[in-house]
Amino acid sequence: MTQQQGYSVAFLIIFILLLAELGIVVxxxxxxxxxxxxxxxxxxxxxxxxxxxxxxxxxxxxxxxxxxxxxxxxxxxxxxxxxxxxxxxxxxxxxxxxxxxxxxxxxxxxxxxxxxxxxxxxxxxxxxxxxxxxxxxxxxxxxxxxxxxxxxxxxxxxxxxxxxxxxxxxxxxxxxxxxxxxxxxxxxxxxxVPLETTHKSSIFHHLSRTTTAVVRGTLLAALAQGILVGLTFALLGLPFPAFLGAVSVLLALLPVGGTALVWGPMAIWLLATGSILKGGILIVLGATLIGLMDNVLYYWITGSSARLPVLCLFFVSVGGMAYFGFIGLFLGPMLLAGVIAAFEIYEEDFPKDESDLLVKTNSQGRPTKADIHVQG
Incomplete structure (x- = not known):
């Protein structure tokens, strides 16, 4: 190792330690x-x-x-x-x-x-x-x-x-x-970021698009669930439909419980007071239409907007919330978007074999790094 390389390694170690200490502080x-x-x-x-x-x-x-x-x-x-x-x-x-x-x-x-x-x-x-x-x-x-x-x-x-x-x-x-x-x-x-401009642009674009998609999917799914709860309560003649619908929008954002914290106790109340039919209807609608609305709308809107596989989106969303808390609902999909962007860069810059290479020449007749790409 040359002296210059030693200086570079020492600088990198010190820089990483400083970043770690900064992370602890904040x-x-x-x-x-x-x-x-x-x-x-x-x-x-x-x-x-x-x-x-x-x-x-x-x-x-x-x-x-x-x-x-x-x-x-x-x-x-x-x-x-x-x-x-x-x-x-x-x-x-x-x-x-x-x-x-x-x-x-x-x-x-x-x-x-x-x-x-x-x-x-x-x-x-x-x-x-x-x-x-x-x-x-x-x-x-x-x-x-x-x-x-x-x-x-x-x-x-x-x-x-x-x-x-x-x-x-x-x-x-x-x-x-x-x-x-x-x-x-x-x-x-x-x-x-020590990457080529096109690669950096791809990664940052993936992250930005995913963040917007997650927020859009989360808010629209919560709003749809709240509206459904309010309409269901109003159609069944139950008290406080507007208020409980608004509360359902907020509770729909929770990773556990969600709108079931609203319609569940009300269904029990209906059964206890003799309104068996209304209680049964509320349980069926709550467990199917209202309950599934969150999963269907969120993953459909987020997956289509961010162009992420729905199955992978499900695992990273649930896993992110389990590990990071509610903020993991955003961090999980963003990590997935970063991995997908990195995989696309890998596919472009690291061909499988020599037959996939196409080497162009620049104006001086010499191959350049940017001229090597995969033929799709």
């Missing part, structure tokens, strides 16, 4: 930074339009768009919290009325008639429902506590969620600088 904020990068990439076309309208004033354009993102994120959350507080009070009134008119006893009778499990429920309800109304009183107190708890939590979330608020403002702070300086950062990163 690791607590890594999920927030990744979300900011994803949001900046999605909103950057809007930023360029705002920048043109503001005659190239980058700082002002970044402030305007960051405030816009903040309003889009905060307004729906506040609306859902307000609706939740209002609906919890209505729910308490309905539960109170239901218990007072003997709904609990009727629920026991209805559940005992269910095929298969009815014979187990009947003796249990006979022991639980007593004449002095202890259970009814407990349910009334429990529903009252639940509505009060929801109101308290709504207030606490606005006042005391310090960590959530801090992360949100860190995201906005990061987003502002990504909008303002993102073009220069991207250019430096692009130039630093």
């Amino acid at each position: 690791s607590p904020f890594l999920p927030t930074i990744l979300w900011a990068i994803i949001l900046a990439q999605l909103a950057y076309p809007i930023y360029t339009k705002v920048l043109r309208r503001l005659q190239g004033r980058e700082t002002l354009a970044a402030i305007v768009l960051t405030l816009g993102v903040m309003l889009l994120a905060v307004a729906p959350a506040v609306a859902v919290i307000i609706m939740g507080v209002q609906e919890s009070l209505e729910a308490y009134k309905e539960i109170s009325t239901w218990v007072e008119v003997g709904g609990l006893r009727q629920a026991g009778e209805s559940l005992s008639k269910l095929p298969g499990i009815g014979r187990f429920i009947q003796p249990l309800m006979g022991r639980v429902i007593v004449s002095n109304g202890t259970v009814e009183l407990s349910i009334l107190e429990g529903s009252k506590w639940l509505s009060t708890y929801l109101m308290t939590q709504a207030g606490d979330l606005a006042k005391n969620a310090i960590l959530l608020t801090a992360n949100f403002f860190i995201l906005l702070f990061t987003l502002f600088f990504l909008f303002r300086d993102g073009r220069r950062l991207y250019a430096r990163l692009y130039e630093a």
Whole structure:
């Protein structure tokens, strides 16, 4: 090894160690930074339009768009919290009325008639429902506590969620600088990648297209599920269809549970109150149409938009969420896109045998590296 090679190896080792230490330092904020990068990439076309309208004033354009993102994120959350507080009070009134008119006893009778499990429920309800109304009183107190708890939590979330608020403002702070300086950062990163221009362009294009496709697929699938839940509740004459539909949109984004956290308890409630037909319809629609809508729409929209194999997309999405958390829903497909881009580069630059080579000559009659490619 020459002295110059030794210097190069030493520099590479030091550089890798510095990167590792930097990663450790920023690791607590890594999920927030990744979300900011994803949001900046999605909103950057809007930023360029705002920048043109503001005659190239980058700082002002970044402030305007960051405030816009903040309003889009905060307004729906506040609306859902307000609706939740209002609906919890209505729910308490309905539960109170239901218990007072003997709904609990009727629920026991209805559940005992269910095929298969009815014979187990009947003796249990006979022991639980007593004449002095202890259970009814407990349910009334429990529903009252639940509505009060929801109101308290709504207030606490606005006042005391310090960590959530801090992360949100860190995201906005990061987003502002990504909008303002993102073009220069991207250019430096692009130039630093030691690949040919066409290869770099292919990889970055794959990653950008995949990120947009994942966001589009996730949001459209969640919106479709929420609309279906709201329509189903409205058609069955169930309470709070608009609110529960909005909640379903948010819950559909969760990797576990999803909209089943909304229609599942409602189906149990219907069965318990004697509405066997409505409860059965809700279970069937929830388990089939509503439940499958997420998988079908998400993988169809994302796979077709990002041009990724649906089976591979399924595994990297589920595996990404299992390993990285919810951010893995984006990281998994992006890793898959990077692998596919690298494989395409391999197919172009590394022919299988000599018969696949076509060597062109440049103007001086000498072969160049860029003139070697695979004949498809």
